[in-house]
Amino acid sequence: MVPDADPIAGWLHQGTSDAREVADRYDEWAQSYDDDLTSWSYQAPSVVAETVVTKHPAAGSALDVGCGTGLVGRALRARGFAGQLVGLDISHASLEVAQQHGAYDALLHVDLQQQLTVEDDSVDVVVCVGVMTYLPEVETVWRELARVGRPGGLVVATQREDLWHSRHCQAVVDRLRDEGVWTPLEITGPAPYLPEGYGGTPAVGCYYLTALVS
């Protein structure tokens, strides 16, 4: 359990599906988010960037769903991804930080609890890192990621270890496979995510899902 005494840790752990509350929290946190996550040895951006460039080296476009301040975009660029990169998030302040770093070709303010205004089959790689905590409708979101992904492209998503189980994520993966939406390529986990917890809390693990869009 996360101690009640630490409000950031408690809020992060509990999460919320209230988009307005998410936006407010991440707006407040935007300026110090990168430093905090770095000090907590946040693993996911580099893990996902490595997955993208090794499993889809020819990818010419990527959509970073819930990009926040752009840690994943910067990791992708550092790992050599040179394609078109678009980030989506609900936090204006986080998008401004992402903009300052210059990794993205476009950054858009969106609520991921609405259908994406992105065309079907239009992106080579769709990544969604550290975001599913706030999106309890896992199946709806993952269908949407696959919808915008180009056939033969990738969806790479993380899900916190405890939520992978409580939200029955393996069953969702299997259902989408059975319906021909995607082919799971790799599910790694529980794997390191925040190995130092949210700064002093126990370590937090996650599952990394990589699926090939059908």
Ligand SMILES: C[S@@+](CC[C@H](N)C(=O)[O-])C[C@H]1O[C@@H](n2cnc3c(N)ncnc32)[C@H](O)[C@@H]1O
């Ligand atoms: C833990 S941060 C992860 C940011 C980035 N992907 C990373 O790995 O550093 C979660 C992000 O999800 C975004 N988010 C959560 N719910 C959202 C929603 N309904 N619509 C858009 N963005 C959302 C937050 O604004 C925040 O930037």
